[in-house]
Amino acid sequence: MDVLINVFVALHIIGIASLLGGFLTQMKAMGAGTARFVPAMLHGALTMLVTGIALVGLNQADDQTVNNVKIGIKLVILIVILALVYVRRDEERVGKGEFAAVGGLTVANIFIATLWT
Numbered sequence: 001m002d003v004l005i006n007v008f009v010a011l012h013i014i015g016i017a018s019l020l021g022g023f024l025t026q027m028k029a030m031g032a033g034t035a036r037f038v039p040a041m042l043h044g045a046l047t048m049l050v051t052g053i054a055l056v057g058l059n060q061a062d063d064q065t066v067n068n069v070k071i072g073i074k075l076v077i078l079i080v081i082l083a084l085v086y087v088r089r090d091e092e093r094v095g096k097g098e099f100a101a102v103g104g105l106t107v108a109n110i111f112i113a114t115l116w117t
């Protein structure tokens with residue numbers, strides 16, 4: 001079970017790389033107001049959701065404690081990210097505020113995941 005959990009943590013991290021990496025490639029464009037939500041961001045956010053839910057199930061099946069408040073907050077933040085990216089996925093330009101919000105919420109979730117032990 002440990003190996004399976006670690007595989008899903010790795011997939012979870014690949015999801016972060018895709019979501020945050022997509023954001024970082026657009027930072028210069030964001031400054032100019034021409035950033036867009038690239039497909040990597042949507043796919044990364046979806047990967048986070050699927051792997052995150054799988055990790056909750058795997059940890060529970062393995063009798064490991066899951067911090068429900070922490071996971072609940074991460075889930076709500078990810079749903080906001082996913083909603084913003086999904087709704088605006090076909091728009092060629094996304095406002096600076098909205099784009100920055102997705103990057104900021106992603107970074108916030110990373111710190112919640114790592115600092116809340």
Ligand code: HEM
Binds near residue numbers: 009012
């Ligand atoms: C942008 C969204 C997210 C980010 C950046 C994120 C980040 C992370 C990181 C960095 C870890 C590894 C931390 C560690 O093992 O100490 C982790 C683990 C985990 N994540 Fe996420 N996550 C996100 C969304 C979610 C969602 C939506 C769920 C569940 C519905 C979830 C469930 C979990 C679980 C169960 C673990 C392993 C147990 C733990 O360390 O809490 N994550 N996440």
